[in-house]
Amino acid sequence: MSAEPIMEPVMTQQDPIDLLIAIEKASVAPIRPEYVEGTAIVPPQPDYNHSKRAVGLMLQLHVAGFELTGTGMGFRAAHQSGCTKTLVVPDFYVLRREPTELDESYRKAHKGWYPIDMIALIGEVTSTNHETDTGPKFRTYAAAGVPVYVLINRNTSTAHCYSTPVLPGDDPTKAYYDDEAKVDLGEPLPLPAPYPTLDTAPFLKD
Numbered sequence: 277m278s279a280e281p282i283m284e285p286v287m288t289q290q291d292p293i294d295l296l297i298a299i300e301k302a303s304v305a306p307i308r309p310e311y312v313e314g315t316a317i318v319p320p321q322p323d324y325n326h327s328k329r330a331v332g333l334m335l336q337l338h339v340a341g342f343e344l345t346g347t348g349m350g351f352r353a354a355h356q357s358g359c360t361k362t363l364v365v366p367d368f369y370v371l372r373r374e375p376t377e378l379d380e381s382y383r384k385a386h387k388g389w390y391p392i393d394m395i396a397l398i399g400e401v402t403s404t405n406h407e408t409d410t411g412p413k414f415r416t417y418a419a420a421g422v423p424v425y426v427l428i429n430r431n432t433s434t435a436h437c438y439s440t441p442v443l444p445g446d447d448p449t450k451a452y453y454d455d456e457a458k459v460d461l462g463e464p465l466p467l468p469a470p471y472p473t474l475d476t477a478p479f480l481k482d
Contacts, residue, residue, distance in 0.1 A: 281374075285458050290437040292360045293352075295375045305328070308350065313449060319365075320403045325482045326367075329428070330401045332478055340472040344371035344396075352389035353420045361448070362416050370397040370471075373428055392420045396473065399426040406431040412429040414438070419448035424468060428479060434458055435465040436475045 293414050298314060299309045310317045320321035322330075330347065337345045346369060375383070380480040383390050398417055400409040404431055417425045418441040425438040438453035457466050461479040 278301075278319055284433070287355050289359075291362060293389065297387065298361060307370045308365045310365055311352075311360070312408070312416050315412070317405075317408060317412075319405055319408075322367075322403060326401055326402070326403055326430075328365040329398070329479055329482065332391065333399060333401075333426070336472065336474055337368075337370055340368050342471070344374060345369070346371065351392040351395060352391040353416075360386075362392065362420060366395075366398045367401050368399040369395050372396045377401065392422070395422050396424065397424040397467075398422050399428075401428040402430050414453070415449055415451045418453050419443050419451035424464070424471070425453060426467070426474070428476065430462070430479065430482060431460075433461045435463070435474070435479075437462055437465055437467050439468050443446070 287327050291309050291321060295316055296309045296311060299318065300307060303318075305321070305452060307318055310319065326377065334347055335347050338349075340461075348365070349369070350363060350365045355361045373394060375390065375394070379390055379394060401411060402409050409427055410429060412442075414425065414427070419467060421441050421443075423439060423441065427436040427438065429436065435458070437457040438456040441451065443451045455468075459465050459476065463476060465474040467475050
């Protein structure tokens with residue numbers, strides 16, 4: 277006598293949000309893991325210079341009148357099916373809007389993650405994980421339609437401003453930015469209107 281085949285799934289797919297919560301609970305040190313291109317990422321603890329310079333860029337934007345500049349919040353992008361595709365905690369950002377009641381409801385439903393469409397500009401300063409910021413996160417931000425991506429690459433001593441995100445087809449790993457401004461650290465980095473030109477000279481002191 278043979279057993280009947282099991283036709284129902286025996287295990288449902290884990291939401292990446294719950295996966296990251298489990299990683300946080302397992303860590304003895306405070307961390308904020310991210311989920312990019314199907315992979316859980318635990319960024320290295322930022323050093324003093326990383327944090328100071330990232331905040332410096334954020335303050336330049338704030339002083340220029342972009343009061344919705346901030347740091348520390350997590351953002352989520354979803355597949356067309358509604359399941360979680362991306363979970364990121366950028367070094368700094370400029371929001372399109374203050375969180376609405378709908379945004380706060382979204383955050384509550386998704387255990388602490390805001391919708392990524394709140395972001396108008398996103399910024400990263402590389403640490404030892406420079407390949408994450410220049411590869412997977414570059415494609416992820418473009419695929420999510422983030423209009424402007426500012427990248428300070430301390431590995432190559434260059435600063436970049438990417439704009440005009442492009443997603444050819446349905447594959448987010450093929451996404452890219454069509455426009456780029458690139459300068460050596462120490463030179464002013466032009467951003468698209470209405471943003472100011474950023475002073476990158478402080479990074480020469482690292």
